[in-house]
Amino acid sequence: xxxxxxxxxxxxQVLTVFLLIDLALFVGxxxxxxxxxxxxxxxxxLLTMLGAGYCLWILxxxxxxxxxxxxxxxCAFASIILCxxxxxxxxxxxx
Numbered sequence: 001x002x003x004x005x006x007x008x009x010x011x012x013q014v015l016t017v018f019l020l021i022d023l024a025l026f027v028g029x030x031x032x033x034x035x036x037x038x039x040x041x042x043x044x045x046l047l048t049m050l051g052a053g054y055c056l057w058i059l060x061x062x063x064x065x066x067x068x069x070x071x072x073x074x075c076a077f078a079s080i081i082l083c084x085x086x087x088x089x090x091x092x093x094x095x
Contacts, residue, residue: 008069011062015055015073022051022080029084036095041088048084052077 029044055077056065064070087093 011064015058018051018055019073019076022048022055022077025051026080026084030087030093033087034093034095045084045088049081052080052084056081 025044025048029041029048032040032044056074059065059070059074059077065074
């Protein structure tokens with residue numbers, strides 16, 4: 001039992017780091033979009049969505065995506081994808 005808890009704690013630490021990196025990418029995307037740099041906006045937006053998608057894929061593969069203890073990771077990564085996608089489609093923020 002302790003081994004499973006230790007593995008989940010390590011997974012939680014890694015996913016938390018990925019979440020913070022993805023959050024920083026999202027903030028960077030918003031800054032670049034507000035400055036009006038179109039190419040950088042698209043590249044950083046795609047990197048943000050790919051990072052969150054990769055983490056969702058990890059959760060799916062280890063069958064943690066809909067478990068109660070990992071649901072906040074699922075919601076956080078899905079929200080980053082959704083917010084980035086909506087911002088790209090709506091062209092917000094724009095200079």
